[in-house]
Amino acid sequence: MYPAVSYDWRIHAASNLTCNVKEADMTAQAFWDRHAPKYAKKPIADVTAYEEKLTCVMALLRSTDRVLEIGCGTGGTARKIAPVVANVTATDLSAEMIRIARSRSGGDAAETPEFLQAEAAQDIPGQPFEVICAFSLLHLVDDIPTVLDAAFHQMKPGGRFISKTVCLKDAPRWMRAMVRVLMAARIAPHVIILSRAELTRHLIRAGFEIEQTRYFGKNRLSPFIVARKPA
Ligand SMILES: C[S@@+](CC[C@H](N)C(=O)[O-])C[C@H]1O[C@@H](n2cnc3c(N)ncnc32)[C@H](O)[C@@H]1O
Numbered sequence: 001m002y003p004a005v006s007y008d009w010r011i012h013a014a015s016n017l018t019c020n021v022k023e024a025d026m027t028a029q030a031f032w033d034r035h036a037p038k039y040a041k042k043p044i045a046d047v048t049a050y051e052e053k054l055t056c057v058m059a060l061l062r063s064t065d066r067v068l069e070i071g072c073g074t075g076g077t078a079r080k081i082a083p084v085v086a087n088v089t090a091t092d093l094s095a096e097m098i099r100i101a102r103s104r105s106g107g108d109a110a111e112t113p114e115f116l117q118a119e120a121a122q123d124i125p126g127q128p129f130e131v132i133c134a135f136s137l138l139h140l141v142d143d144i145p146t147v148l149d150a151a152f153h154q155m156k157p158g159g160r161f162i163s164k165t166v167c168l169k170d171a172p173r174w175m176r177a178m179v180r181v182l183m184a185a186r187i188a189p190h191v192i193i194l195s196r197a198e199l200t201r202h203l204i205r206a207g208f209e210i211e212q213t214r215y216f217g218k219n220r221l222s223p224f225i226v227a228r229k230p231a
Contacts, residue, residue, distance in 0.1 A: 049217030075101030
């Protein structure tokens, strides 16, 4: 049995066993560049939970919204959001993720996200944004407060920050131990082991008000949190 966390450690473990990880450049960008092709092919682990999340996100969006998605990966969610809002800018640290995201885009330019390679805390053109999304990202960044401060700063008053990220401090001890082993072996990227309560405190410290916290499917380790910048 493997843990039902949103990040699929099995794929990364298997892929890294076939390459020389000791010699590889282990920066976060290099890690994600190397894993992007496999990540792009990976099916969504729980389609029902993903669709529920998407429905909740869509219900929060208005046709006039400018949306930023940070850590967008290969852009699947950004492409789904783009047709219902004014525009979507989707960024990712990994050039390879962005290359794949762009290669999958097409059709109506007005309904296509703009994909940019950028670090999560970077200032992005097109601000202020009404909505900033971060899915399966915050546990991976170097410094959560810096990323949240940047999101707060780039957001219009009254705007929303929408996050779903794994909170491994709420996981059983054996699962945390396994993740630490995978990190030490450089099979997994560096992960911040935080709890839902800590993540909530980070958001409040940055100036956000928590609007809702909920879970989708059976997963109780990745809270979906909607936080609002006061108007
Ligand atoms: C687990 S994937 C999630 C991708 C997408 N959000 C999703 O839900 O499928 C994490 C993504 O975050 C990106 N990432 C990791 N650290 C980052 C950082 N500091 N700034 C921006 N993107 C980052 C990785 O390149 C990768 O595409």
